[in-house]
Amino acid sequence: MQQFKELIERQYQANLPFVLYHKPQEAEVNLMTQTDQELFYLNDTVNESGFVFAPFDVSQKAIIFPHKQTNSFSFPHQMFLEKQPFSKGFHYKEDARQAEIYQELVNKAIASIQQTELKKIVTSRVLELPVEVPQVSDLFHRLTATYPDAMTYVWYHPKVGLWAGASPETLLKVKHQNLETVALAGTRHESDLSAQPFTSKEYEEQDLVTQHILDNLKPYVKTLHQSERSESKAGQLIHLKTTIKAKLKSQSLQQVIAQLHPTPAVCGLPTQLAKQFLEQNEAYNRQFYSGYFGELNFKSENKRSNRPQNIENQVFKSLKTSSNLFVNLRCMSFQDATCYIYVGGGITSKSNALAEWQETCNKAQTMLNVL
């Protein structure tokens, strides 16, 4: 652990880019470090390989830590579970004015949905906390120990900033031509679920996401399959989730990402109208919140024997390419002794502004727990 800590802190103190991440339930924690401060933008989704960090706004370019410019390390995830980290959680009381402002935004979204063809808008807000930047190795330790089922990460580039989070949502997994994605929406705190089970509001909210993904993927896939809807745990929150699997017609990842991002789980429906509403009414820049991030075109060696017993020990090696991208939710950034926590929720005609405010408070707790 000491070696790990020193490696990360040295990189951070030297103002050099790195990403530290743990994919849901994986045995290993990964670290990629860049040896200079150059900022690389993703230009070619098909041929470039590395860790991408993409903003919500699709008109802005994604950043990549390219494999060719980085060193990669891995550590056993077990190492982060042995000593339970020490967070007591950050007690933060939001003032009534913040609640008012957010509920006004939600009511405006509800009115727009009632008066136009908009069906759903995912409104969001940012909390500002006076917090010194924590030791990045400790922050990651707490995140990954607390949320082993999420995609946890700490990402840093001196020209962009420091981001961290615990995402519950896969944007896509692609291996060869096999694609997997999820429609995730609808939220309850686990302690409320038995008294207040999911209602038609959340089922409809989540159906919109599932249907949108299925419709958008159809032209690009040979087969398409959706799972039964289930309840999925993310920290202390429960969401509704449908898993969608498909066989792609070609490996055009660029087209597929364009179909999936931003989904109605983070923007709304119809997408362009919802985006317009957010541009006009959300009084802050989302930056990387509700964008996507993760492994793009990672190559791993695939070994297989041509005989069941492997008698002649003849092993074929082939390189497999896979991508694992996640939606950047339950995340925060740090700047000048301030921590910014980003939270939102899906609004439909059936939404209640006070309940939506409470939902964003519950979501913020995911990050407050590890500060």
Ligand SMILES: C=C(O[C@H]1C=CC=C(C(=O)O)[C@@H]1O)C(=O)O
């Ligand atoms: C927009 C967020 O969550 C999305 C993902 C799951 C459930 C959601 C909801 O219930 O509104 C949101 O669509 C967020 O966490 O900031």
